Amino acid sequence: MAAKTFVYSFEKGDGKNKKLLGGKGANLCEMTQIGIPVPPGFVITTEACIEYLESGNKMPKGLMAQVKSHLSEVEKKTGKGFGDPKNPLLVSVRSGGALSMPGMMDTILNLGLNDETVAGLIKLTKDKRFVYDAYRRLLSLFAKIALDLDEEIFDRILEDEKKKNNAKFDTDLKADSWKSICDEYLKVIKKETKKPFPQDPMTQLQMAVEAVFRSWNVKRAVDYRRQFNITKDMAYGTAVNICTMVFGNMGDDSATGVGFTRDPGTGDNRLYGEYLINAQGEDVVAGIRTPKQFKEMRKDMPKAYRELLKLRQTLENHYREIQDFEFTIEKRKLWCLQTRNGKMNAQALVKTSNDMVNEGLISEHEAVMRIAPDALEQLLHPRLDPAAGATPLAVGIAASPGAAVGEVCFTADDAVAMAEQGHQLILVREETRPDDIHGMFAARGILTSRGGKTSHAAVVARGMGKPCVSGAENIHIDYGKKKVSMGGRQFGQGEVITIDGGTGAVYAGKVPTIEPEMTEDMLSILEMADEIRTLGVWANADTPEAAIRSRQLGAEGIGLCRTERMFNDPARLPIFQEMILADNDEDRQAAIDKLVPMQKEDFKEIFKAMAGLPVIIRLLDPPLHEFLPTIEELMVDIKRLREFTMFMSTVQELPETMKILDPKLLEYVPAMDTVIKDLSQIRSSGIDEDLLTRKEETLRKVRSLTEVNPMLGHRGVRLGISSPEIYDMQIQAILEATAECILDGVEVKPKIMIPQVCTAQELRWVHERTVRIHSEVEKRYKVKVKYFFGTMIEVVRACMRAGRLAEVAEFFSFGTNDLSQGTFSFSREDAENKFLPLYNERQILQDNPFEILDVKGVGRLIDITIEWARKTRPDIEIGICGEHGGNPRSIEFCHQVGMTYVSCSPLRVPVARLAAAHARLKEMAGDELKEALAKQL
């Protein structure tokens, strides 16, 4: 039996097979095969890695033989020999899984150097400094990755040498320094591992490959995969890329850099990136030296710059996505070392996607699919208000756009701890490393004092869509004291700052923000999405302002207008309380008569804002006690009022008392009288015994309304049935508003929705009253008033009775917040504070079911409900108005189960439009999709 193929040369490997060759390896093959200058090399497959790991870290049989054979090929292509002191071949060894995991990569450079080849290479290049620099890089990387030694030891040796030589940068060190560093490194390795550094290049290579294999299971990689839910079928094992070394540090005609084919911060269609002259790749990425912009290269190295422009064109035409590539210029010759799809912030992603459609590079479907729906929301989040005129304390590099306000914090662990306590924070670090990832997840924004736009902090923050200011060199961090100083001020942990990732500015305190506008690019992408999607997108809006905003953002209706917020208005709350507290029908009716016109005006404004579009108005939902002060508040008030009353009577008796005590005191009486008069005015302004009585009555009422489990209490339709005057008033206001709008020539589609319904009889009960009020309104206004009548589905029993409810209801709207509570028997308020975090940690629940719809439980219930409802009323309109309506994964589910629309908060409307298009595209089967694409291209 022929041995399995574990190794592919860049000329042979299948550039599409990322699962086998890893993303980086596949791209090296692909680039080689489309004629991009890639240094010769080959890839060891992920299968080899899996076999290694699953056999308990044993090298697969035949693997090293295949490696040797491919190495010979490379020797032939380069004319160099691996371990040959005369013309030594040096190679890099890099990991690379199927999915890009920034910072997770392990790289060893300059493999093949040993005491002999070092000597040979010095002879060959006549550059002792370069060769020892290369050797020390090999030694430290090999020590860290293959020998598992602490890199701090090596850093310290380097720093000591720099101090000794008064060198600021690595480049300031001379050849002898590098040589002595190498000697120190070799000593350390021998001391720590009890073995000398392996001089045999082949041993070096095998150890390096094994180390890369093992790196798949290091903690930070495992954490990253868990964080992003990367399962085995998405990526399993890492490939190993072995590539001929090229050197950007062979003098001032050499350089190394990273580039994007377009600007990943703005999306502008121009080459973007940075380079360092006389440096090796990781010097750029690590952010230790601040690199130069490309525009300088046009002057510095015009030929290489032209080659770079050509490379950019080749890459984009081939990949049809923005590429993030690494290159090295070795003595004026450009080599491309790696390419991958560029991570961009949302704005850039939207712009480039739209541009590429216009350039004919990609289809509309591709453009739409390319943008993660959630990404859109960051574009709609507030940005700093220029009118605030805030003066920055420091300015760094604008590494990831958006503004963030938060408390300063200095370590990833602190960030996590503070975030868990509900704080919003800015992670402040000199530079970030892969170990800091959990802290970056926890933070609202990242501020670093070192590193450029391609530093770890910048790349990761852009991937996360979080604002980042990097390389703010004029800030000074003292980790020990947990202080950062800038612009002459000091900030300790917990003090608030604001960063603007779009300008790089850092401000003290909280800077005010303003609402963003939708860009042309976003509008264009959303129009594409609208063409594709079949699911409606409506908004939850309780006020005319919110309705207008929703419509601007593309809402096709209002799926939930909560009427309780109207009663919480400070001008109305007292009247609503009057209604609740009335102890006879007359008083109650008087309060209601005041409320009807107010409600009506609200509805009219909303109807006008949504002219021509449906508006679902939910009748009162919360229990009445929510509109009254709490027991505690009332008890405090009553105590104060009692004291005041006692004080007042004492004061009023004072003159009399004074007279009795001593007639001489009488001369003070006129002054006292003034005081008493003042106090009486206070009394007449409402603080009197009546108020006390009223407060005491309110307290009694509040006590009688108190519930053990208010979430499952006397609310929604239950209240509508026990206090029918409230619903009657609301129905009347809605229908009168409709009539008046019709008379004003406005097209209105009002829909009356009943909350907390659990039996068809409840619905019928309210419906009968609605019919009666409707006919009265039609008579009074002499106009035909069309309305719809429907129900929330937020109680489990309503799901079970869907068929019967659909007999009465013309539409259903899933209230998945309450429905999830009922299905799980979780009280959200309690669960999120008590056991949900633990459930997530112990892997009992993957997601918070109040954020992401629980498809397996609640979803199953929804599925059954829709099926039963449609049996009764095939054309029933079914939507969702819980928070899940704005969550892309949940929206996909809503599309799959055949809902008519989702309704979400106004800002989520664009997200939902895009997510609905995604859901539709994912659903298209092979042929259907091809056909749709064919039509577009």
Add this chain to the structure above:
Amino acid sequence: MAAKTFVYSFEKGDGKNKKLLGGKGANLCEMTQIGIPVPPGFVITTEACIEYLESGNKMPKGLMAQVKSHLSEVEKKTGKGFGDPKNPLLVSVRSGGALSMPGMMDTILNLGLNDETVAGLIKLTKDKRFVYDAYRRLLSLFAKIALDLDEEIFDRILEDEKKKNNAKFDTDLKADSWKSICDEYLKVIKKETKKPFPQDPMTQLQMAVEAVFRSWNVKRAVDYRRQFNITKDMAYGTAVNICTMVFGNMGDDSATGVGFTRDPGTGDNRLYGEYLINAQGEDVVAGIRTPKQFKEMRKDMPKAYRELLKLRQTLENHYREIQDFEFTIEKRKLWCLQTRNGKMNAQALVKTSNDMVNEGLISEHEAVMRIAPDALEQLLHPRLDPAAGATPLAVGIAASPGAAVGEVCFTADDAVAMAEQGHQLILVREETRPDDIHGMFAARGILTSRGGKTSHAAVVARGMGKPCVSGAENIHIDYGKKKVSMGGRQFGQGEVITIDGGTGAVYAGKVPTIEPEMTEDMLSILEMADEIRTLGVWANADTPEAAIRSRQLGAEGIGLCRTERMFNDPARLPIFQEMILADNDEDRQAAIDKLVPMQKEDFKEIFKAMAGLPVIIRLLDPPLHEFLPTIEELMVDIKRLREFTMFMSTVQELPETMKILDPKLLEYVPAMDTVIKDLSQIRSSGIDEDLLTRKEETLRKVRSLTEVNPMLGHRGVRLGISSPEIYDMQIQAILEATAECILDGVEVKPKIMIPQVCTAQELRWVHERTVRIHSEVEKRYKVKVKYFFGTMIEVVRACMRAGRLAEVAEFFSFGTNDLSQGTFSFSREDAENKFLPLYNERQILQDNPFEILDVKGVGRLIDITIEWARKTRPDIEIGICGEHGGNPRSIEFCHQVGMTYVSCSPLRVPVARLAAAHARLKEMAGDELKEALAKQL
């Protein structure tokens, strides 16, 4: 087309067709046809009534013609003429629907009398007194029923006449009095209706028939049908029975009475009933005169008595059920006027059913079906403790057995109002009437000062299974003052009395009660039920005592053993609190180590009580705060402790203070020292600053555990996962108890049940720990320990995930209390106090879903759950342990959906056994049932 047949003679009517002829009519036909002496007559069908009512009260075409024709037949049979003054035929007109509705009946007697026939009849009978008495009965009944006049007017005229003549009883009045009463009645009728009393007998008859038709829709009839859920397909319309009058009031050789073929109070196989000499039927039923027992008839009218014994035999042999019949003796000749199945209390029903099986009269299936399961429970309710030696204040007739304790109340409306406020009450009336039915439903027992065993109060109370003492003539009721006096004492509304319906005794206050034993008859019936049923019956029992009682009552296992009650034991609560409050693992473990042996002993005792039978133990369910004092309690304690501490320090400084104030006070110091020493002892006995600190810590903990919606909070398995030491302790105790029982030679079937589960992952999490603990216990005890692992299904999501849960769970137990709360989103505590009564009143919900399983909603969920669970694990054991497990209607549902068993409170076990048999019998299709019956007979 031939006219529809609306009228059937007693000789022709189909005695089985109660729907058409009504229960009473069908029986009159049946009795006539089996040779029982029934006065000639005929029945107008319910169809005629329906046609009348549905046509807007128009007499169906041809009906009166058919009536006339049948009347001629009767004239022929009796040799009398309707309206013929020479020998007038008098008839009664009675309503009678398909179902017996006691007290709902309208009857008019002596129809056919008018001024002329009265004169003729006097001539014929030579008994003016009798004839005018008959006439006044016709007049008052006709006025009330056919003319809708207030009977009070007529009663008043009668009472006035009695007063005038110094008559105590009606029988004391002479002919002239009756005549003048008739004259007054005729005048009143003319005055009130503006028309004279119709002299034409045919007009009388038609008006009477129409009145009976209309009586179907009077309020009390409609109420009764609603109360008992009598739907149109069960009974619709009333038939009208027209029957030749026979007279029990034609002198001392005439009588009237009611009888039962066996004693409806005890079930004894002997003729039972009462009669009144020289009286008409309603005199007995109305309870106005206290009648004589049958044993007296043996002497008074030996021939009639023999005929009565023969009648009893004929009736029972034919009907094969206890009959409740009315009869009249007219000049020594016995006529049977009506028969129906006798209402009995549970004890009598059980005894007669068992007896009839033994007598070969009925099959076992019939006996079982005959007994409403709920009826059994009253037999198991406590009865008065003879050892209490209470002395009755009054003794009446033992009209319906059982003891009842309650607050006195005097009107049906008060009874309803008080019951709604949660009071238990005894309705005290001179006599009850159909208008009092709602009050009788609300009361725990009924006490009347008039009427016998067949009075309205007695009959209705027996039907309801409520204790009743009737005819307690030595009690005196003052409705105006709402007082009853007896035995020299007075009781106002709300004061407590006790009645014993088994002895007729009435006691002041609450008399202690004792547990009843099962009778042989009940055991026999339950054995029959066990033969039939396929559904298991288990019990909910938390203590060894309850387990023993359950087993005695026939439980085949324990379906729910709640462990939280074990921690609420006063000796253990402090240790459990220690565990909750422990702020380190060591202290927590110390508390746990104390709890394990306690739990283990509990389990061992229960296992031994249930040896050989399964015992399901539910791990801890309630949230931890339920085991701690409330915030309010703690705040009061803390306030007191602070005051005490302050007081103590003041006291201890006193001697010093005294010295400073005045050296002379020093002589008091020794006395003070004694006081201080005493107080110090109090301090050292636990009331010290430490206690204050502990209370304050507890308060902090309680505050941190407080939840907004505790019902949906941190409890059940959620607690089991967040505080795994609790479940570990319980699992260990269960498995160690099992091991120790096995070593003691006891057969144990322990089942560990997890509450509040909503995901399979929760179950797996606990299961893994169980497996580990199990293997430790097996190792430690060196014995094979078999156990089962299962879950409560009480969270809706668990239903949706039934298939996955069944992968881990070997059994399911539906916790329908919580499941109903989750399905309805009703908090039981809140709902039952707030909106559920209103929901019932407004017909939104027929039943309280926490008492009777909501088949349409919760039931549908259960149905789906079972289907999905059985797909995964076909043999999964599924039961119910919510309160519904003891409700017969709910048990029928459990049988239908294929549960393995129901589990209910011990006292409900017999009820459940019988209900399970009913469910099985109802399910048997025609042939299957016939076959089963054939095997028995």
